[in-house]
Amino acid sequence: MNLSLLILIPLLTAILLLLLRNAAQVKWVALAGSALQLILAFVLLYTFHQQRIEGNTAQMLFETTYNWFPSWGISFHLGVDGISVAMILLTAFVVIAGVLVSWNVTKMTKEFFFMLILLSLGAYGFFISLDLFILFFFLEIAVIPKYLLIGIWGSGKKEYSANKLALMLMGGSALVLVGLLGTYFSGGVHSFDLLKLAQLQIPVQTQMICFPLLFVGFGVFTALFPFHTWVPDGHSSAPTAGSMFLAGISMKLGGYGCLRIATFLMPQAAKEYATIIIVLSVIAILYGAFATMMQKDLKYINAYSSISHCGFVLLGIGMLTKTAITGAVLQMVSHGLMTALFFAIIGMIYERTHTRQVREMSGLLKKMPFVITLLFIVGLCSLGLPGLSGFVAEMTVFVGSWQHPDTFSRTATVLACLSIVVTAVYILRAVTKIAMGPLTESFDQLKDAAWNEKLAAIILLAAILAVGLAPNWLINLVSPGAEIIMQKMQ
Amino acid sequence: MNDFLTLMKPELALTGIIFLLLFIKIGKGMGNERLLLLIQVLLLLNFLTGFFFNKPGSLFDGMYLTSGLIVLQKNILNLAVYLISLLFANWFKKSQHMPEFFILMLAALLGMFFLISSGNLLMFFLSLELATIPVAAMANFDLDKKRSSEGAMKMILSSAFSSGIMLFGISLIYGATGTISFTEIPLQLHGSTLEVLAFIFFFSAFAFKLSIVPFHLWTADVYEGSPMAATSFLSVVSKGTVAFIFLSVLYKVFLPLQMLWYNLLVIVSIATMVIGNLFALRQQNIKRFLAFSSIAQVGFILVGISGSSIQGTSSVVFFILVYVFSNLAAFAVADAIASKTDAEEIDDYRGMYKTNPFLSWVLALALFSLAGIPPTAGFFGKLFLLTAGASKGSYLFIIIAALNMIISLYYYLRVIRAVFMEKNENPIEKITIEPSTKLALVFCSAGIVLIGLLSWIYDYIESLA
Numbered sequence: 001m002n003l004s005l006l007i008l009i010p011l012l013t014a015i016l017l018l019l020l021r022n023a024a025q026v027k028w029v030a031l032a033g034s035a036l037q038l039i040l041a042f043v044l045l046y047t048f049h050q051q052r053i054e055g056n057t058a059q060m061l062f063e064t065t066y067n068w069f070p071s072w073g074i075s076f077h078l079g080v081d082g083i084s085v086a087m088i089l090l091t092a093f094v095v096i097a098g099v100l101v102s103w104n105v106t107k108m109t110k111e112f113f114f115m116l117i118l119l120s121l122g123a124y125g126f127f128i129s130l131d132l133f134i135l136f137f138f139l140e141i142a143v144i145p146k147y148l149l150i151g152i153w154g155s156g157k158k159e160y161s162a163n164k165l166a167l168m169l170m171g172g173s174a175l176v177l178v179g180l181l182g183t184y185f186s187g188g189v190h191s192f193d194l195l196k197l198a199q200l201q202i203p204v205q206t207q208m209i210c211f212p213l214l215f216v217g218f219g220v221f222t223a224l225f226p227f228h229t230w231v232p233d234g235h236s237s238a239p240t241a242g243s244m245f246l247a248g249i250s251m252k253l254g255g256y257g258c259l260r261i262a263t264f265l266m267p268q269a270a271k272e273y274a275t276i277i278i279v280l281s282v283i284a285i286l287y288g289a290f291a292t293m294m295q296k297d298l299k300y301i302n303a304y305s306s307i308s309h310c311g312f313v314l315l316g317i318g319m320l321t322k323t324a325i326t327g328a329v330l331q332m333v334s335h336g337l338m339t340a341l342f343f344a345i346i347g348m349i350y351e352r353t354h355t356r357q358v359r360e361m362s363g364l365l366k367k368m369p370f371v372i373t374l375l376f377i378v379g380l381c382s383l384g385l386p387g388l389s390g391f392v393a394e395m396t397v398f399v400g401s402w403q404h405p406d407t408f409s410r411t412a413t414v415l416a417c418l419s420i421v422v423t424a425v426y427i428l429r430a431v432t433k434i435a436m437g438p439l440t441e442s443f444d445q446l447k448d449a450a451w452n453e454k455l456a457a458i459i460l461l462a463a464i465l466a467v468g469l470a471p472n473w474l475i476n477l478v479s480p481g482a483e484i485i486m487q488k489m490q
Numbered sequence: 491m492n493d494f495l496t497l498m499k500p501e502l503a504l505t506g507i508i509f510l511l512l513f514i515k516i517g518k519g520m521g522n523e524r525l526l527l528l529i530q531v532l533l534l535l536n537f538l539t540g541f542f543f544n545k546p547g548s549l550f551d552g553m554y555l556t557s558g559l560i561v562l563q564k565n566i567l568n569l570a571v572y573l574i575s576l577l578f579a580n581w582f583k584k585s586q587h588m589p590e591f592f593i594l595m596l597a598a599l600l601g602m603f604f605l606i607s608s609g610n611l612l613m614f615f616l617s618l619e620l621a622t623i624p625v626a627a628m629a630n631f632d633l634d635k636k637r638s639s640e641g642a643m644k645m646i647l648s649s650a651f652s653s654g655i656m657l658f659g660i661s662l663i664y665g666a667t668g669t670i671s672f673t674e675i676p677l678q679l680h681g682s683t684l685e686v687l688a689f690i691f692f693f694s695a696f697a698f699k700l701s702i703v704p705f706h707l708w709t710a711d712v713y714e715g716s717p718m719a720a721t722s723f724l725s726v727v728s729k730g731t732v733a734f735i736f737l738s739v740l741y742k743v744f745l746p747l748q749m750l751w752y753n754l755l756v757i758v759s760i761a762t763m764v765i766g767n768l769f770a771l772r773q774q775n776i777k778r779f780l781a782f783s784s785i786a787q788v789g790f791i792l793v794g795i796s797g798s799s800i801q802g803t804s805s806v807v808f809f810i811l812v813y814v815f816s817n818l819a820a821f822a823v824a825d826a827i828a829s830k831t832d833a834e835e836i837d838d839y840r841g842m843y844k845t846n847p848f849l850s851w852v853l854a855l856a857l858f859s860l861a862g863i864p865p866t867a868g869f870f871g872k873l874f875l876l877t878a879g880a881s882k883g884s885y886l887f888i889i890i891a892a893l894n895m896i897i898s899l900y901y902y903l904r905v906i907r908a909v910f911m912e913k914n915e916n917p918i919e920k921i922t923i924e925p926s927t928k929l930a931l932v933f934c935s936a937g938i939v940l941i942g943l944l945s946w947i948y949d950y951i952e953s954l955a
Contacts (some may be wrong), residue, residue, distance in 0.1 A: 151907060162907075185883065
């Protein structure tokens with residue numbers, strides 16, 4: 001299958017959106033576009049699987065290369081492995097759900113959906129590019145739509161949050177850029193091609209300089225401590241779909257970059273710096289969890305718990321075992337689906353009650369059984385109940401981490417495990433308060449979810465269950481990719 | 491004779507247009523509107539003829555040189571001037587002395603053409619003066635505004651000063667090497683103290699023209715005082731020319747002193763980016779804001795110039811091409827607003843998206859391109875400059891440059907935020923713009939989006955470099 005379709009379809013959707021005038025048409029075109037993306041992602045999964053069954057063991061499948069700035073060693077080189085396919089699936093799920101929950105956006109509808117589709121374009125491009133220049137290009141494409149989504153359609157101190165997010169993410173990508181340039185000039189081939197660079201032995205000295213630049217740069221996207229400060233503000237100010245995209249897609253760009261670029265290209269430096277990564281990620285996990293306990297606003301609760309959950313991604317990468325890296329990717333997928341659903345539900349609740357403060361709500365289960373039941377499910381997923389995706393992912397990370405016999409790794413793993421208890425405390429406390437107890441009087445007339453909200457939630461829930469109940473397909477998809485990264489370590 | 495006609499075609503065409511305008515001015519009776527149309531058509535023809543019958547060569551014993559790259563540079567400047575004639579149509583139509591403005595502008599452009607083509611220091615100095623003095627007159631063109639004369643005065647004084655320094659540097663070079671020919675100077679340079687001194691004088695004079703820190707102080711006042719058409723000419727065409735000259739002078743004439751000018755470039759480039767950005771942060775007036783941001787952009791151009799020869803050249807030329815589109819679009823939107831509503835403060839732009847969506851989008855595109863955000867061409871321009879600069883292997887330099895991109899993003903976003911996000915009870919009214927301006931703005935936007943994505947444009951530039 002031709003991978004450029006994954007870029008072309010969002011692009012054409014976006015252009016078509018610009019030409020439309022009618023808000024209703026805009027919504028349907030955006031929905032059709034995102035449905036096409038989802039279909040395409042499934043086709044990709046199927047054909048990828050077929051190829052693997054037929055015994056195609058190349059690292060990257062469906063490679064295509066177009067000439068683009070040949071004199072700089074840049075080419076439009078696309079290709080996917082299992083990890084990218086998993087991320088593409090995640091993106092497609094989040095995008096269609098995001099479009100569905102935004103059905104009632106009335107302010108500048110056309111521009112809103114244009115930004116959503118543009119963001120998805122950046123994400124797909126990022127996940128399929130095998131050329132560092134293009135990868136960087138798509139990484140930055142995904143930033144500005146977020147800025148505008150938060151700044152224009154957001155709430156609260158939206159301008160501040162939007163600015164903070166854009167500057168921090170661009171700062172991260174500036175570090176990435178310097179790291180990429182260092183890599184570009186180190187190999188002597190003057191090429192941005194990922195696979196070509198991977199075959200070279202990048203001098204250890206260069207690795208020691210470029211790895212931290214790349215890892216921290218991408219780490220800003222995925223809430224690496226202490227560069228996580230944009231997360232709470234950004235998520236809480238964003239409109240519902242914006243938060244979903246931020247947590248579900250955008251934070252995953254960072255994790256994927258840490259894994260695919262930093263760790264894959266510079267294995268020696270990754271080993272050297274592993275201790276620091278593990279320490280920082282454990283801090284993020286614990287800090288995020290304890291900070292969530294103190295939050296009263298639903299969006300802040302989910303934002304801080306995202307910091308904690310994304311810590312597991314970095315922990316898995318830092319542990320550098322095949323299982324741990326597989327777990328990191330699973331956690332990216334699981335967290336992406338879960339937070340997207342969580343934010344979607346928060347959005348539904350807020351749209352009806354006009355508050356996000358936990359203490360102002362109670363007894364909502366009676367009025368909105370569908371919404372609140374899903375809130376329960378997603379909460380349980382967040383605290384790692386078996387059968388849902390969170391359990392599979394976190395368990396894999398822990399098992400992978402436990403493979404290191406030394407005291408340091410063991411301590412780190414145990415400390416990370418502790419966060420699950422804290423998660424259980426804040427999730428159960430918040431969910432119980434909202435769902436149970438006497439119904440607040442002013443919420444007498446509330447209605448349950450509408451068709452679009454139900455559809456969005458069901459799509460995400462189906463994906464969560466698919467990962468949680470039958471994780472093997474995903475593990476088998478991802479682990480060969482993790483294996484190749486580990487082979488470079490030796 | 492035939493050689494003379496083909497090689498000097500760009501200059502001859504410009505001279506022809508200047509004379510034509512002079513005659514039209516002497517004879518009377520052509521309304522501003524028809525005259526402007528005529529000028530636009532002439533400039534378009536001038537731009538288009540730049541692509542045909544070009545060949546490399548030299549005239550007058552190597553005093554005048556031309557090559558594929560030089561023709562391309564002239565074409566870029568021609569394009570910029572043509573766009574200026576379209577983008578500021580509104581101001582031109584109201585202006586009492588429109589033909590004179592174009593005569594001055596084209597005379598300055600003629601000087602710039604000779605400057606780019608010059609093959610020895612004498613020619614170089616003469617054409618530099620021709621390129622500078624008319625611009626000072628253009629800066630004075632808002633006749634009823636005091637600030638305009640003040641700006642012009644500042645400009646002419648600092649130009650005269652820098653010309654003096656340049657001449658001093660030139661005389662030292664002649665003293666040290668015994669020649670004024672660009673091809674012979676590098677053979678005679680050996681890095682003696684006198685030569686270093688001569689180069690530093692020469693460089694400082696350039697620094698004035700390109701408003702490199704610490705020689706940038708005139709820029710903001712002149713930009714603010716001048717009419718927008720003159721400001722944009724100054725910031726795009728004039729800056730572009732000097733950047734082009736920088737390339738040929740540093741890479742060819744002063745090649746033996748490469749270590750010296752590389753270090754010098756690193757220092758002034760960092761200073762220029764940092765100072766330009768920090769001052770831009772605090773500006774309220776959109777013209778001053780664009781002035782300081784263009785100082786920071788110059789710092790960025792220097793990053794590219796400090797790189798190796800071919801990639802340095804092509805990335806700088808490419809960046810200037812992008813810069814023409816982005817900066818002219820930003821100035822044109824600011825002018826369209828200022829000429830209708832007198833709003834020149836960034837705060838006046840609040841909530842503008844509601845009333846003027848088209849202008850807002852063009853402004854956003856232009857600013858994103860200046861900030862280097864993909865998919866706009868500015869992203870490619872900046873990245874190529876950085877890559878060219880990084881080839882020397884100085885990480886610190888590149889990190890500082892990359893961090894400066896973030897600072898600049900902050901203030902570009904400030905305008906975007908005002909336009910798109912902030913609420914305002916009375917946003918500026920709906921502005922109707924001239925059809926020709928609208929066309930040029932669409933063209934600029936298309937250029938901003940496409941120049942980067944279509945990689946053959948860059949490949950073409952590099953094949954000439």
